[in-house]
Amino acid sequence: MTPTSPPAITATGLRKSYGDKLVLDGIDFEVPAGRIWSLLGPNGAGKTTLVQILSTLIRPDAGTVQVAGHDLLREPEAVRRAIGVTGQFAAVDELLTGEENLLLMCDLHRLPRQESRRLTAELLDRFELAGDDAKKLAGTYSGGMRRKLDLAMTLVGGPRIIFLDEPTTGLDPRSRRTMWDIIRDLVGDGVTIFLTTQYLEEADELADRIAVLHHGRFVAEGTATELKRLVPGGDIRLTFDSPEQLATAAEALGASDIDEEALSLRVPSEGDMGSMRRVIDRLDRVSVTASSLSMHSPDLDDVFLTLTSQPATTGEKQEAAR
């Protein structure tokens, strides 16, 4: 990848609605080549719709899109040759074995027989699906195995741009880590990854740039660090053993954010040692000991919740993060 390589994807004025429901409201963006670009958003934000448009599955109502240097509407075949898609619902053939699924992909990419055998064996090995697993029907695979097979199938054609639509949704933590390692390796090979996720941790772990999609518009775009700067500093949280201790401490610290039921309070902090020391000094002066003390610096959760303040589903989390 040279620094001058053209962007993998550029979109301007992209718009899509289903009936009255506006899903994408004229968005513009650019995905640099050879990076992981993550699209973050709550359920129903339009993430999957955007992936479906960029991968030639559905047509936008308006806007121009270039994928791998090809116009999406005029040259869909050229776009399809450059991309690979792994969707939210594993797109494997359940009535074929893992090995047969990969051989099917090889056949559809018109690879010579010997090359197909070699590549299939290599991918089964790389995704830890070799041996007995390779001979089992994909319908009997666990969620994590299916996702791995799905991604392996996507890799058969050697795509330059890979769309990963919520690749770890529903996976256990161990499988998720495995997927992350695989994704990182792909970028090492110079592939561009367009990743959608609802897990902030995932975007923070993997993405070079993150865009937050909310109600069909981008509400923020930048690196994880840049996004974290969008929300004010963190706080120090203290918990006490009795209401009396809580009251004394609250007075000494001048805290207003008090939770009497949980016997806890929070004081704003810049996340440095000095502010922590000041809190402890003041508590010493009134002879109160906190039963627990923790420092909380803003993370992507705070950014996400601030930018997409959604009632109902995220309300509870928002409460906890305040």
Add this chain to the structure above:
Amino acid sequence: MSTLSLALHDSSTMLRRNLRHATRNPSTLLGSVVMPCVLMLLFVFAFGGTMGNGLGGAAQGIDYVDYLAPGIFLLALTVGAMGTSIAVAVDMTKGIINRFRTMAISRASVLTGHVVGSVIQSMVSIVVVIGIALAVGFRPTAGVLGWLAAFGLMALVSFALTWVAVGFGLLAKTVDSASNMPMILQVLPFLSSTFVPAESMSSGLRWFSENEPFTPITDTLRNLLLDRPVGNDWIIGVAWCLGIALVGYLWSKKLYKRDPRHT
């Protein structure tokens, strides 16, 4: 490679996939053998005596099993078509179709693979059904040419029914409804001259029976296998098949080109 040879390559890949599915899931194939055979046994052994006598002159002095069996073969084809609808609906409701749609492959190959695969499966099940018919007393007198013509006709019927079944499979929003919609195809043999000649039906039904596709097709197949003159029926039957195939093909193509449903 030219566009055509690419399309052929992809279609044969998809065909192999569908035939492999058939071996993994033999219940579909079994179903298209068992149901027609149960009907055949029921009509031949339980009702056959009475039905045969009741046919009178219309049966032209042939055994009831000889009258019935060709219609049963066609019935087996309609049951086979139901399997096609289900297979297409399964493909469309699972993520795999979106993978195919985002690959640089011949788009039609998914459907062609289903159609060719289904016709092959139907022909296999027909051979089994014919074997069972022979075992229960079916005595066709056709020569080699007659058999070839009969198989050609059955393949054509299967081809036509399969395109309609593909359309049902694409139309269905769930796999369950895909298994119900082709029922309409299965009703047609029952209302044709499969079990009794159209002349013996009440006037309204008789009009329907005389003008629906399965009557000329059934009569042609029966006459071919019993080595009797086929008259004009075969032209009407073949025309029906070509018409149904064309309509089914255009309909399926239209449904397949739609954007996938928003999920």
